[in-house]
Amino acid sequence: MCCKRASFNFWRQNGGDDALSLDVRVLFDAPQRELAPTLRDLYRRCTSAAMITGFMTVEGASALRDVLAAEPTKLQSIVVGAATWRAFDAFDTLLSAGVPSSCLRVHLGHSRPTGATAKFGFYRYHPMLHSKVYFFELPDSRCAAVVGSHNLTGFAMHGLNGEAATLLEGPADHEVFIDIRAHLSTAGAGAVEYDPAQREAYAWWAAQFMDGFAAKFDDLPREGEFQRTIVILAEAERGLPSRGDIVYFELPAVLGKVQSLRAEIHLYVFDQLPSDPSAALTQLSNARKAFWCKTVGIEDDQGGREFRADWHITDSLHPIVRRTVRPFRPQPAADMQQVRVKVVNNLFGAFDYMFDIRGRDFEPLFDTSSTIQVAPAIREELHELELIPPEDQPWFKVVGFQPKIKEEDAAYKEALSALTPESGRYVLMSALRRKK
Numbered sequence: 001m002c003c004k005r006a007s008f009n010f011w012r013q014n015g016g017d018d019a020l021s022l023d024v025r026v027l028f029d030a031p032q033r034e035l036a037p038t039l040r041d042l043y044r045r046c047t048s049a050a051m052i053t054g055f056m057t058v059e060g061a062s063a064l065r066d067v068l069a070a071e072p073t074k075l076q077s078i079v080v081g082a083a084t085w086r087a088f089d090a091f092d093t094l095l096s097a098g099v100p101s102s103c104l105r106v107h108l109g110h111s112r113p114t115g116a117t118a119k120f121g122f123y124r125y126h127p128m129l130h131s132k133v134y135f136f137e138l139p140d141s142r143c144a145a146v147v148g149s150h151n152l153t154g155f156a157m158h159g160l161n162g163e164a165a166t167l168l169e170g171p172a173d174h175e176v177f178i179d180i181r182a183h184l185s186t187a188g189a190g191a192v193e194y195d196p197a198q199r200e201a202y203a204w205w206a207a208q209f210m211d212g213f214a215a216k217f218d219d220l221p222r223e224g225e226f227q228r229t230i231v232i233l234a235e236a237e238r239g240l241p242s243r244g245d246i247v248y249f250e251l252p253a254v255l256g257k258v259q260s261l262r263a264e265i266h267l268y269v270f271d272q273l274p275s276d277p278s279a280a281l282t283q284l285s286n287a288r289k290a291f292w293c294k295t296v297g298i299e300d301d302q303g304g305r306e307f308r309a310d311w312h313i314t315d316s317l318h319p320i321v322r323r324t325v326r327p328f329r330p331q332p333a334a335d336m337q338q339v340r341v342k343v344v345n346n347l348f349g350a351f352d353y354m355f356d357i358r359g360r361d362f363e364p365l366f367d368t369s370s371t372i373q374v375a376p377a378i379r380e381e382l383h384e385l386e387l388i389p390p391e392d393q394p395w396f397k398v399v400g401f402q403p404k405i406k407e408e409d410a411a412y413k414e415a416l417s418a419l420t421p422e423s424g425r426y427v428l429m430s431a432l433r434r435k436k
């Protein structure tokens with residue numbers, strides 16, 4: 001472990017006695033530095049130890065498990081705020097080594113019930129214990145503590161994360177250690193005793209927090225509803241559909257059934273179509289009638305030979321709502337999807353439709369000449385843990401991002417482009433809509 005060899009002395013405000021001086025060492029000269037060797041060395045030298053970590057993983061726990069299990073009587077307590085299911089293998093190992101269960105504790109944080117209409121019955125993103133303190137009672141009435149950002153994870157312990165910590169060492173009765181002991185005691189009192197029968201529940205609770213935390217990141221500005229909508233701008237030939245009528249039309253098959261099923265269908269019928277789709281979108285209030293429709297059937301690969309349909313919409317370049325002649329046997333192109341929708345009701349409200357087809361996914365750009373990797377001595381250990389993703393292999397520096405484009409998405413995006421007003425077609429696919 002490389003330590004920044006800067007030391008400072010602190011005294012009690014009412015003292016000034018060198019006997020009470022506190023040595024402070026900064027445990028990094030660059031963010032990526034191993035912490036596990038320092039903690040193992042301190043544990044071997046100490047007479048007792050107590051630890052708090054916000055998060056524990058199997059590879060992080062394994063970094064200290066053997067040294068703790070070799071001298072279990074030294075361990076006074078470990079409190080974790082969250083952990084994976086496999087991470088609790090370390091707790092089970094310590095129980096087997098003779099560590100009392102009362103010394104192994106899980107802090108479940110705080111939450112509260114949500115409203116009756118909420119998707120989840122409790123708030124998943126919630127206040128949790130996030131402290132990282134590793135405290136050691138040393139011989140000769142001295143103490144040491146590592147306080148910083150390091151959780152008990154492989155990335156933190158083995159020098160892959162960018163972390164910062166300080167090592168405090170001095171007399172056991174120094175006010176800093178008095179405060180640290182108080183923090184340890186309060187955190188432990190607020191936690192529950194580890195119960196091996198509950199480890200699945202502990203892991204589930206941690207996963208709930210992580211899911212809620214991920215949802216916290218989804219706070220992009222929402223100018224409208226992220227509701228995919230098929231917008232059909234058509235001209236009436238004779239008559240209009242009624243509630244319950246079935247309307248047939250076609251879409252590019254590459255869009256897939258799932259996308260089409262999830263989309264709402266808004267059908268606007270004009271006496272005469274405006275000159276182009278963009279103009280029609282600005283004149284929706286002039287439509288003779290607007291319908292809200294629901295998908296009732298989709299066929300790919302020309303799978304539908306004969307349909308029960310009351311109306312069909314002709315080509316998308318100049319759609320006309322026309323009565324079907326039975327038997328209704330359309331002849332779609334091979335690359336088209338046959339869609340039937342039911343008229344559910346009139347469309348209430350006015351909407352602005354947006355047709356931005358850019359995705360929200362990105363992929364990282366790597367500088368492969370700049371890498372970090374765990375020390376050779378622990379690569380085999382991490383390899384044997386069969387972690388996903390593997391943590392024994394090199395990691396490359398991320399220098400930026402680019403929009404994610406899959407090869408199979410090319411045809412899909414081309415199809416979406418053909419369903420925008422700029423294409424000149426009147427059958428459209430809106431990614432976002434906003435009520436006026």
